[in-house]
Amino acid sequence: MLGQVVDTNSVRAAEYLFSLGLSIQKKYCVQDRQEEIIKVLAQASLDSDVILISGGLGPTRDDITKEALAAFLAVPLVYSDRCELHVKQYLEKRGISMNEIQKVQCYIPENAVLLENPLGTALGIFIEHGGKVYCAMPGVPYEMDFILQNSLSEHLGWLGRQGGLLHESILIGGMGETAIAEIIEPLLTDLPEAIKLAYLPSIGTVTLRLTGDEKLGVDLKENIKHYMERIKTALDKNVLADSSLPLALILGRRLKALGLTLSTAESCTGGLISHRISSHSGSSDYFLGGVVSYSNLMKEKVLSVPEQTIEERGVVSEETVKMMLLGACSVSGSDIAIASTGIAGPGGGTEENPVGTIWIAVGNSKQMRVKKLQLKSDRTRNIEAATNQSFLLALEHLQYLQ
Amino acid sequence: MLGQVVDTNSVRAAEYLFSLGLSIQKKYCVQDRQEEIIKVLAQASLDSDVILISGGLGPTRDDITKEALAAFLAVPLVYSDRCELHVKQYLEKRGISMNEIQKVQCYIPENAVLLENPLGTALGIFIEHGGKVYCAMPGVPYEMDFILQNSLSEHLGWLGRQGGLLHESILIGGMGETAIAEIIEPLLTDLPEAIKLAYLPSIGTVTLRLTGDEKLGVDLKENIKHYMERIKTALDKNVLADSSLPLALILGRRLKALGLTLSTAESCTGGLISHRISSHSGSSDYFLGGVVSYSNLMKEKVLSVPEQTIEERGVVSEETVKMMLLGACSVSGSDIAIASTGIAGPGGGTEENPVGTIWIAVGNSKQMRVKKLQLKSDRTRNIEAATNQSFLLALEHLQYLQ
Numbered sequence: 001m002l003g004q005v006v007d008t009n010s011v012r013a014a015e016y017l018f019s020l021g022l023s024i025q026k027k028y029c030v031q032d033r034q035e036e037i038i039k040v041l042a043q044a045s046l047d048s049d050v051i052l053i054s055g056g057l058g059p060t061r062d063d064i065t066k067e068a069l070a071a072f073l074a075v076p077l078v079y080s081d082r083c084e085l086h087v088k089q090y091l092e093k094r095g096i097s098m099n100e101i102q103k104v105q106c107y108i109p110e111n112a113v114l115l116e117n118p119l120g121t122a123l124g125i126f127i128e129h130g131g132k133v134y135c136a137m138p139g140v141p142y143e144m145d146f147i148l149q150n151s152l153s154e155h156l157g158w159l160g161r162q163g164g165l166l167h168e169s170i171l172i173g174g175m176g177e178t179a180i181a182e183i184i185e186p187l188l189t190d191l192p193e194a195i196k197l198a199y200l201p202s203i204g205t206v207t208l209r210l211t212g213d214e215k216l217g218v219d220l221k222e223n224i225k226h227y228m229e230r231i232k233t234a235l236d237k238n239v240l241a242d243s244s245l246p247l248a249l250i251l252g253r254r255l256k257a258l259g260l261t262l263s264t265a266e267s268c269t270g271g272l273i274s275h276r277i278s279s280h281s282g283s284s285d286y287f288l289g290g291v292v293s294y295s296n297l298m299k300e301k302v303l304s305v306p307e308q309t310i311e312e313r314g315v316v317s318e319e320t321v322k323m324m325l326l327g328a329c330s331v332s333g334s335d336i337a338i339a340s341t342g343i344a345g346p347g348g349g350t351e352e353n354p355v356g357t358i359w360i361a362v363g364n365s366k367q368m369r370v371k372k373l374q375l376k377s378d379r380t381r382n383i384e385a386a387t388n389q390s391f392l393l394a395l396e397h398l399q400y401l402q
Numbered sequence: 403m404l405g406q407v408v409d410t411n412s413v414r415a416a417e418y419l420f421s422l423g424l425s426i427q428k429k430y431c432v433q434d435r436q437e438e439i440i441k442v443l444a445q446a447s448l449d450s451d452v453i454l455i456s457g458g459l460g461p462t463r464d465d466i467t468k469e470a471l472a473a474f475l476a477v478p479l480v481y482s483d484r485c486e487l488h489v490k491q492y493l494e495k496r497g498i499s500m501n502e503i504q505k506v507q508c509y510i511p512e513n514a515v516l517l518e519n520p521l522g523t524a525l526g527i528f529i530e531h532g533g534k535v536y537c538a539m540p541g542v543p544y545e546m547d548f549i550l551q552n553s554l555s556e557h558l559g560w561l562g563r564q565g566g567l568l569h570e571s572i573l574i575g576g577m578g579e580t581a582i583a584e585i586i587e588p589l590l591t592d593l594p595e596a597i598k599l600a601y602l603p604s605i606g607t608v609t610l611r612l613t614g615d616e617k618l619g620v621d622l623k624e625n626i627k628h629y630m631e632r633i634k635t636a637l638d639k640n641v642l643a644d645s646s647l648p649l650a651l652i653l654g655r656r657l658k659a660l661g662l663t664l665s666t667a668e669s670c671t672g673g674l675i676s677h678r679i680s681s682h683s684g685s686s687d688y689f690l691g692g693v694v695s696y697s698n699l700m701k702e703k704v705l706s707v708p709e710q711t712i713e714e715r716g717v718v719s720e721e722t723v724k725m726m727l728l729g730a731c732s733v734s735g736s737d738i739a740i741a742s743t744g745i746a747g748p749g750g751g752t753e754e755n756p757v758g759t760i761w762i763a764v765g766n767s768k769q770m771r772v773k774k775l776q777l778k779s780d781r782t783r784n785i786e787a788a789t790n791q792s793f794l795l796a797l798e799h800l801q802y803l804q
């Protein structure tokens with residue numbers, strides 16, 4: 001509520017509910033004040049059958065979810081021996097003994113069923129009341145995740161049979177939202193009311209998503225498939241993937257299918273290209289490594305960029321990015337490489353190379369693609385955009401993208 | 403609402419409102435359906451004076467915010483020539499001509515004031531109605547940001563004089579939430595009702611935040627300062643920073659103050675350490691670069707890790723991480739280096755080195771700190787944790803953390 005924490009929990013919870021075929025009505029984010037939590041519980045229970053709550057189960061003074069839930073449902077809080085045992089055992093394994101602060105955590109609403117959480121001291125709380133389901137989970141993301149995926153499922157599994165929302169997504173590269181709309185909207189004039197099209201733009205890509213509620217349309221699954229095929233045919237080579245996958249993963253799969261290895265030589269992107277590639281499991285099959293050559297010395301010593309090239313052409317130049325790319329191929333022994341050099345900002349801009357001037361290159365000594373970007377955003381976004389553009393250029397190089 | 407997109411917009415909006423001294427009452431996340439948007443607008447206007455809306459101003463069929471807002475306020479939508487001019491000029495600069503689809507974007511609620519947005523086709527919408535302020539902004543994060551920081555401020559600037567919420571944060575490293583609570587809670591038994599303490603745990607760190615509403619307490623600012631000092635004295639060397647700063651930035655500032663340079667040698671962290679460091683502007687003052695040595699060949703060839711060390715001790719070993727660190731220092735000429743090698747998972751684990759076994763090292767040939775981590779999470783989180791732990795180890799090495 002103060003702009004300091006990004007909420008990823010509600011995304012995981014939505015993903016989970018969606019996988020059960022449930023349609024998410026609303027998300028509320030509320031202050032740690034009992035009367036506010038109660039108000040939101042009242043609103044949520046008006047239009048929803050299942051209410052998931054995240055956060056506020058810990059031992060510290062800002063943890064008031066259980067009190068608020070008990071007050072809302074008008075049930076007392078009772079001391080739970082099972083909670084105490086769990087906290088004790090959890091702490092014992094770590095060589096810590098239970099203290100008074102943690103005893104606060106052992107009070108639960110009288111009618112609550114406890115949900116296992118081996119990853120932390122707070123157990124999940126599951127309550128059926130007045131035909132509604134309330135489930136409170138810890139706010140620590142991996143603890144909430146565990147409860148969603150394991151402990152909660154046995155209580156909500158029956159909902160999976162209800163059907164509900166269907167969706168299909170595709171990822172588009174190299175085209176903006178409006179350019180896509182110009183091509184596909186004329187093809188969707190007969191799209192049934194029950195199917196919604198969403199455009200989800202990201203840096204360098206747009207995800208198109210068709211969704212529909214099974215209850216509202218006949219043959220909805222077939223219809224979504226039918227219209228998605230129509231969109232895919234029209235956008236042809238700009239369709240990067242059949243779902244909203246990260247570009248680095250699409251590139252990785254493509255490299256693996258072609259039996260090619262990759263390395264990187266990064267200056268202004270500072271390791272983000274390499275991080276994105278290696279964040280996918282199995283990437284060691286095709287990713288050999290990279291060099292973050294922030295200093296000129298690293299460029300010369302490790303990537304063998306001639307001192308002369310940097311002096312005469314400049315460190316932000318077509319020649320330098322090409323030499324960096326060749327250096328990466330040679331030092332790693334990879335089939336192809338990705339290289340970047342430029343000025344991410346906010347400082348370092350010159351008249352010739354203003355902030356946002358970034359050269360990217362993909363290929364090897366036999367064949368190479370080079371592109372000059374002129375970005376106009378802040379440092380974070382420029383680094384992000386150059387990284388995504390380098391993946392798009394690599395997909396183009398592998399003739400996967402038009 | 404489907405678990406596919408993480409909302410960062412509401413965080414930026416909260417940050418902005420907070421900077422004006424406003425207290426955020428609630429955040430709502432709602433389906434792209436007119437009746438739902440209207441319901442939420444009605445609820446929000448009950449307990450708030452300023453209602454910020456993000457998304458749904460684009461030209462495509464899922465963009466219905468303006469229709470919903472007009473319906474809620476019972477004002478007609480009118481065609482705006484100024485909107486048309488903006489869209490035309492924006493597209494012309496990019497060599498595109500306006501089409502029918504974009505004309506939809508030019509309808510605005512009759513009583514709306516337009517807010518400049520040079521970064522996209524959708525202008526912001528600002529409406530004062532019934533003593534409340536409604537502001538609709540595009541969902542594209544940097545466009546919303548621009549409007550918040552520039553175009554909206556001239557209309558909401560007067561609110562800044564109202565006072566409101568105050569807060570102070572500190573970042574704690576090397577201690578868990580409960581360990582912190584055990585030390586500080588006994589010192590806070592007399593904390594005034596008007597001041598709230600929040601524990602915000604992250605991977606390897608905890609942010610402690612004191613907040614209070616100026617209207618609810620006298621001398622609130624002095625009181626928050628007083629209690630924060632008490633907490634800081636008690637936690638001593640575990641206090642990493644006077645606000646919730648990224649660890650890489652704290653490390654960078656420390657390096658700069660000491661006049662030291664840094665390089666990296668990353669295996670399992672795959673470039674994330676390097677990315678985190680270089681994502682801060684000015685990092686080229688102390689960061690020389692790094693090597694992502696994913697393959698053994700890269701470790702041997704670039705970082706001069708002896709083939710024998712890898713063969714006899716294994717690639718995930720104390721000896722290898724030490725040799726990697728020395729290699730990074732030597733190839734970059736840096737004063738100190740950070741190195742990592744391990745198994746992030748999910749594959750690659752052995753009996754001796756199960757998934758999550760990660761060695762990290764900080765220092766140089768004269769003095770070195772090495773730590774073995776035994777992480778138990780998924781790939782993403784293991785990479786993240788190893789990166790944060792390496793920053794904490796580096797701060798410890800620089801005698802900044804106990």
